[in-house]
Amino acid sequence: MSKKQVRRPDAEAELQGLKDFQRATVDYIDDRLWGDDPVRRFLVADEVGLGKTLIARGVIAKSIEHLWDKVDRIDVVYICSNAQIARQNLARLRVGAELEGDESGATDEFADRLTLLAQKIDQLKGRKLNFVSFSPGTSFNVSESGGTARERVLLYWMLRSELPELKGRHWLRFFRGATQLKNFERQVNEFDRSTIPVETSRALVAQLRTDPGRGDHDSALDEIFATAEEFKYKNDGWWPEGPLSRRRYALVGAMRQMMARAAVHALEPDIIVLDEFQRFTSLLHDDNPGAELARALFDHGEAKLLLLSATPFKMYTLPDEAEGEDHYDNFVQTINFLAGPERAERVKHSLADLRRGLMSGEREQAAAARDVVQAELRRVMVRTERLASTPDRDGMVVEKELDGLALAPQDVSDYRFLSKVAKALRQQDMLEYWRSSPYVLELMDGYVVKKELESAGAQSAEVKQAIRQSPRSLTKRTVNRYEELEPGNPKMRALTHDVLDRGAHRLAWIPPSMPYYETTGAYADPELRDFTKRLVFSAWNVVPKAISSVLSYEAERRLRELSGTTDRAYDATRQRGLLAFNRSDGRLSGMPVLAMIYPCAALAAAGDPLYVARRLRAPLPLPRETMVAEIRNEIERHLEALPAGPESGPADDSWYWAAPVLLDQITMDLAPSEAVTFDYGEEWGEGDNESRFQEHLSRAAAVSAEELGRRPDDLADVLTNMALGGFGVSALRALSRVAGGDEYLRDPKVRNEASTISWALRNHANQPEMMALIRGASEDTAYWKDVLTYSVDAGLTSVLDEYAHVLNESLGVNLKDAVTKSKAIATEMSAALGMRASVNKVTDLSLNRSGDLHLDTFTLRNHFAVRFGRGVTEDQAVAREGQVRQSFNSPFWPFVLSSTSVGQEGLDFHQYSHAIVHWNLPSNPVDLEQREGRVHRYKGHAVRRNVALKYGARQEVLDAKDPWQAAFELADADRPAGQSMVYPYWVFPLDGGHRIERYVPALPLSKEAHSYRRLMRTVGAYRLVIGQPRQEDLLRYLGDDAEQLSDLLIDLSPRA
Incomplete structure (x- = not known):
């Protein structure tokens, strides 16, 4: 296929869907990368949820326009640590370039590791425009290990294509790694040999012939053949042990490193996008083979490097955080990577001047230093924030209380029970677990105290005595009879009241934001009409399991009561669907x-x-x-x-x-x-x-x-x-x-x-x-x-x-x-x-009639509430994280999602949720904003509801093909003068309307309540001390004056 056949992309057409502030950012970056005094590295640090991927697509489109007539081939490389997000975003980043007479003149190549791109090299060379994606962790940090079976299959065929003497089952045993031989042999036989990269295979073998071997071997290739000989005359069930296994893996690891280097050298990157790059900053700064490989890619020719991250460096650190001075060091390191050491030093000096001006009250000195910092930073980065789109900078966030949050006498008894068990097992105090989760011992997995209970608890008289006196427990007998389950914890009691006591389990889907007629039944209930899904963050792994188990069980039990079917055992065969074709x-x-x-x-x-x-x-x-x-x-x-x-x-x-x-x-x-x-x-x-x-x-x-x-x-x-x-x-x-x-x-x-x-x-x-x-x-x-x-x-x-x-x-x-x-x-x-109910394993702590403790297990279904992340969750068909996210981002169940890891960047949960529950508080105001950014995104649930409230009754909406499109066009037309298009698509406040709801279930007078007050004091002011060492000390020194110094904030929004 001739590269000359490819139709040139229309950059202007690709930019049409961008909002004004996104287009301004694209144009600004384009000027910085390709205009006068250009830079090679640029950072988009827009606040979470503002469409950094769309901005990257716009930059790619304009960059292709600059390069089209200047280079023979254009390679766009997208690197993202999350393979799920990488697959999703690669399609979004791909710019047109349709081929006349064919579907496309561009290729999309995704590999979760760089080594596998070797298989695609020959294809890349034949295309004018390539979009390539891979994950950094398994791509650059190629250890002396066997890698995946796919890598070893590719290696096997690369060597065999150049070495006819590479025959025999012992080579399959050598390359199979930890894979069963019959499965590895099947993959070898099914491999498409037409995809073997000929030039790369020859180069690999040539390098193996010239690289010295270890010990008495003249070359690495000699060492490989000698080691493979030791796999001869073994049965298929034999596994190598000790030194032989280590030698084999070291050789395979070395070949994988060669494949990765070959892929880097074969790529000719023109534009490299590093998404959420703060997750792999070690590749930018460390001195090891993986970092060297990464930098070889980043520094290739005149390649432009576009970095995306809402938190490119630790924005704020507290004195008691483990990282200590991490913010300042990390900030300087990032600027050094972007702008070089000379300009990074200039930023450091100006930040010091800014600090002195703030502490001495010399506002003019502080403002002058701030201007220098802004100018230097804007050369290599921009940041847009949605908070600036509301007059009081609250970003539509409102604090709300969880009713029903109270300590019950039985809660105290539960703590005494846990303390007795921990003492009997010689384990640490259980206060933090007790504060966070009900039924701690029944639900926790992987904790030391649980392992001790499983190994020694059954023989402990003190443990059995404590269980005998425990006020309540979660048992198979209780569950099987559909008995009411006490929430068992102040926070769980409050969440149960907030969600189930109001009747959310009676909803099959979230009520419509723009109802066409008056709904009835549960959907007419004032308590439910405005219900939105709950997103819960916790610091402890046991909490997502507890929330998903307790809420789902109680929702199911209450529905059974409603339908009069509680006489059917919980573990009975599930009822078959009534909408059947019989x-x-x-x-x-x-x-x-x-x-x-x-x-x-x-x-x-x-x-x-x-x-x-x-x-x-x-x-x-x-x-x-x-x-x-x-x-x-x-x-x-x-x-x-x-x-x-x-x-x-x-x-x-x-x-x-x-x-x-x-x-x-x-x-x-x-x-x-x-x-x-x-x-x-x-x-x-x-x-x-x-x-x-x-x-x-x-x-x-x-x-x-x-x-x-x-x-x-x-x-x-x-x-x-x-x-x-x-x-x-x-x-x-x-x-x-x-x-x-x-x-x-x-x-x-x-x-x-x-x-x-x-x-x-x-x-x-x-x-x-x-x-x-x-x-x-x-x-x-x-x-x-x-x-x-x-x-x-x-x-x-x-x-x-x-x-x-x-x-x-x-x-x-x-x-x-x-x-x-x-x-x-x-x-x-x-x-x-299509997401089916998953199950959580529960430990039954019941004593039998003889008084013996048998730690049996049973399962609880999760459907109304589910956990997100890789916890210990079993399922007849395990729900992948991607499907959990799809279901939560739909109007259908689950209605509650809990996690310890949702704060990971790039994931959104805003489509049907505008309520955040901070089960455990983060220590950092930036982490708080990151959490809330998961539900505060483009056309989020609260925004849609407000737009529908204001414009849903307008005739233009009734006359439109898509009523929602018409409603947002009306809201956009009413946008205040000078306001960016963050309004109305991200922020649309309305008197009496909906807002992002923040819930912090902290008991009065508790340590959490004190921590929350301290956290909120820094939320609005931490931007003033970005780039400063000892940030907490500076804010404490400024005190209440910090909020009066907003005109001295560092503003990195794009400027014409």
Whole structure:
């Protein structure tokens, strides 16, 4: 493929979607990298959640424009420590460059380690534009180890392609590492040999021939062959031990290092993006082979290095933090890397002048020094903050209390129990564990005290006595009988009150931010209408497990009470879904279910709430009775186009599923088989029989109006509910909003993607917890009718419209064609709905009748609340972190997410959450902001709710193809003069509206309460002392004056 065929990217087109402050940053960086007095390294330090990836994409687009006519090949390298984020962002960073007559003239190559890029080198050389990504930890720090099986398979074939004598099973034993031989052999046989990098293989073998071997070996290659000989005449189950194993791994490790170096030398990077680079700063400064390899890449030719990080250095440190002076040293080190030692020294001197000016009260001296610092830093970095977009710089954050936070007498008894056990086991005090978690010994994993309990506790008389006297415990017997579980801890009691006592477990999804009509049932409850998901941060690993276990169990127990099914044991076989495709008494009993998930274009148009509001010229939300009556009239008008059927005889329930299919055949002029040809997703529901489902589809495809009996009396009512709340209809309408309008209701590909969503919704409604929630104690009606009624009551169509709008932008498909958008959104919705309950292992501390302690285990399901991160979580199908994030970022369960690690940069949880619970406080104000930045991002939940409150009733919203797009355009049009586009997309304060809710469940007079007060004193002022040593001392010296010195803050926003 000729490089000359590639079409030049349109940089201006690539920048169209940027907000004004993002575009200003791109233009500023472009000037710094390519203008007069250019720099090679530049840092984007924008506050968390402001779109640094989009800025990087803009910089890449403009850089490609500069390079296009100057170089033969352009390599864009993206380095990110999180492989999940790297895969996601590589697609977002990729700039156009379509090839005439082909799909693309650019390649995307992702490898979780640099060594595997060797396999792609020949491909890169044949392309004009390459986008390459890998993770730094396993790429540059190639140790003397065996690496992954994929690396060893590649090595095996690279050597064998150049060394025909490399034959025999002993070579498989040599390269297999810790992999079972049959599995390694399978991977070797399945390897695509056409991808072997010929030149790199030759260079590798040549280097092995010239590099000296150890001991008596003339070369490294001789040593490899001699070592491999020792793997001969062994059976396949043999494993090398001791010196032989170490020699083998050292040789494989050395070859992996050669592969990594070959990949670095083969890359010709023009633009290198280091995302969240503070996670691998050792590669920038240390003196070791990994750092040398990294710097060889960074310093290649005239490559431009773009660094992204909201916290490029420790922004603030306290005297009692382990790092001590880490902020100052880290700051100077970073500036030295960006600007060089001479300019870093100039910044240090000016910061010292600034400090002297602050301490002496010489504001002019301080301002002059500040200006020098700003000018020097702006040469190599910029930072935009959203706090500046609200008059009081609160960024929409409000402190709220968790009601119900109180110490109970039993809590004190629990502490005494834990202290007795710890003393008996000769372990440390349990105060911190007790303050943070209930049922500590039952739930903790990996802690020393738990290991001691498991190894020696059963024989300890003191331990058994303490358990015998313990006030409460979490036992299998209690759980299996669905007995009420006391929260067991002041913080857990407060969170339970905040979430479950208000009834959040009665919600199948988060209430819509812009309801089209008045919702009913739980969704009309004032306590629940404004409910948002809770994101909880803790310092202890046991806490996420405790929260997810206790809240999920109690939510499930309360739903069981609601449905009257607590007599069924907790560990009994899970109830099978009621929305099934079965055959009963010779009849296909799932035909109404098929109608529920069928994306009927006719019903989608007839039941469009916005169409009703437009026709009535009435603001949203309409009264429910008005909406239902108007749509019912429209349904009755549509039914007139179908044969009326006989007036006598028994009612024929087939009308429920036949009418939607027949209406589509008429309105779209389709053959019966064409109307029902859908994939319905890749996953079949639990217990489904695919052939039985196909029977249902075939029956629908063969239907004719003449075969139907008398219409049921409630046909119009059921179809009205289907038009407003049917899974397929609501999904189709949501996709059409973002695809471009009503014309896409009839697009077969869009309808097919709607079927994927509806199938996922059907599987979700088949979960036992959802069946208990939706059906309650009533069994008077068919479950499919209950689901339709619930979906209408709960405003499902508004919920999916909002969700589709959010995903359209968060997935980066808003500028794509309708089918691409629909497929991406359907895939994401399906994944979010597909998360199954995980389980947490619990230790039963019960004593048997003989008084002996047997530490048996049982499991608790997690669904309403889940943990995020790599804790000790078992699952029949382990939920990956990515799917947990997808589900939490959807309107569906889980409603509570807890973690010790969510503060990791790059992850967002803002789409349906604007409430942060700081279970344990961070020691640092920057860490506090980082946590809250997880939910304070582009078009976050609080922002959408406020925009809907102010503009949802406007006629422009009713008239729009996408009501959400119209609402934000109205908010943008009302943006105050001089205000950046942080408003209204990141910050949109509204009197009486929604805000980012900060909860700190600290007991009065506790150490945590004191720490919180100290923390909040520094939140607003730490920016004044960025770059200063002994920051806490300086702030303490300035005292209350610090807040009056805001005009002396270092401002690094881009300037023209």
